[in-house]
Amino acid sequence: MTSPTDSDVTLIGLGLMGKALAGALLGAGHRTTVWNRTAAKAEELVAQGALLADSADSAVTASPVIITCVSDYASLQQVLTPVADGLGGRVLVNLTSGDSAQAQEMARWTEKQGGIYLDGAIMAVPPTIGTAAAVILLSGPESAFTTHQSTFDALGTTAYLGEDHGLSALYDVAGLSMMWGVLNAWLHGVALLGTAGVNASTYTPFAAQIAQETVGWLAGYADQVDSATYPPDDATLDTHAGGMTHLIEESERLGVNAEMPRLFKALVDRAIAAGQGGSSYPVLVEQFAQPRATSR
Ligand SMILES: NC(=O)c1ccc[n+]([C@@H]2O[C@H](COP(=O)([O-])OP(=O)(O)OC[C@H]3O[C@@H](n4cnc5c(N)ncnc54)[C@H](OP(=O)(O)O)[C@@H]3O)[C@@H](O)[C@H]2O)c1
Structure with missing residues (x-):
């Protein structure tokens, strides 16, 4: 057996995502050790050259970098707690989805074992892993990121967000809010146009154009938020409130669910108040920056 190198990597968790991650590491030429609770899921990877660890303990101690990708943090603790001693001096890169508090807690726990912790969020589906389309967010100690960046780059386009371990999870959920915001707005429009017999495919090019135009406003609006100054260069909140009333009334008149525009209007009304x-x-x-919207 050849001696261990810094580019050796262990992958724990071979579900749909873990298998894709391990495949990308193998494809990039990394010596990859794998372990999964259900060992049979490793067969295909072993045929591609992966080394199958006979226990979680030997998986952890096989490489300087251990990437984990299991269902959730409870599963992660079940795997790692019995083998915690092996983490000393190693870099644990956890790509299991969770929230920022879980990431920060996991960082404290890993550091107590003498390990270094990077938390990650995968903004991609398994078939894109290993291509530039797969965006992987990472946060934690910058030196650990830069030392092993070439390993992470095998997985997709990596973005380092900062030292706070919770940042990857926060970006992840903020991204979900963006995604569902766009999807729900689109579906509301589909329902409105559906009442006039316009199908979704006919309406969608118009919807996409509006969405793209709106995205174009974000950078300028971000400057307003960052400087806490809100000059009404385009439209005032009062004007928006008028438009929202039309959207609510039209939805109700047509028998379309108006809960979403009513929520928009409630927020705007409080700001106006x-x-x-x-x-x-x-x-x-x-x-948005407080638990419950209030009028001052
Ligand atoms: N799939 C995606 O598109 C996607 C995208 C972004 C992020 N993610 C995240 O990636 C993570 C894995 O997702 P996935 O799609 O690979 O899920 P999955 O196919 O359901 O695989 C789950 C993995 O977790 C392991 N596991 C669960 N409980 C365990 C326990 N108690 N002890 C040991 N291992 C345990 C499973 O082992 P067994 O094989 O033994 O059951 C399996 O390897 C999740 O946090 C998910 O949110 C997934």
Whole structure:
């Protein structure tokens, strides 16, 4: 057997995502050790050259970098707690989905074992892993990221977000909010147009154009949020409120669910009640930046 190198990597968890990650590491020429609770899932990877560890313990101690990808943090603890001693001096890169508090707790736990922790979020589906289309967010100690970046780059396009271990999970959930915001707005429009016999495929090019135009406003609006100044260069919140009323009334008249525009309007009404009707739309961040929207 050849001696261990810094580019050796262990992959724990060979579900749909873990298998894709291991396949990409093998494809990039890394000596890859794999372990999965159900060993049979490793067969295909072993045929491609992966080394099958006979226990979680030997998987952890086989490589300087251990990538984990199991269902959730409870499963992760079940796998790692009995083999915690082996983490000393190694880099644990956890790509299991979770929230920022779980990531920070996992970092503290790993550091107690003498290990280094990077937390990651995979913004991709398994078939894209190993291509530039797979975006992998990582946060934690920068030195660990830069030392092993070439290993991570085998998985897709990696983005290092900062030292706070919770950042990957926060970006992940913020991305989900963006995704569902766009999808729900599109579906509401599909339902509205459906009442006039317009099918989704006919409506969608128009919807996509509006979405792209709106995305174009974000960078300028971000400057407003960052400077906490909201000059009404385009439209005031009062004007938006008028448009929202039309959307609610039209939805109700046509028998289409109006819960989503009613929520938008409730937030805007509170900001207007707080004296912000003459400001531009991003002033609404003040309603989002607290547990419950309130009027001051
Ligand atoms: N699939 C995606 O598109 C996608 C995208 C982004 C992020 N992710 C994240 O990636 C992670 C894995 O997803 P997946 O799609 O690979 O799920 P999956 O196919 O259901 O695989 C789950 C993996 O976790 C292991 N596992 C579960 N409980 C365990 C336990 N108690 N002890 C040991 N191992 C345990 C399973 O082992 P067994 O084989 O023995 O059951 C399996 O390897 C999740 O956190 C998911 O949110 C997935």
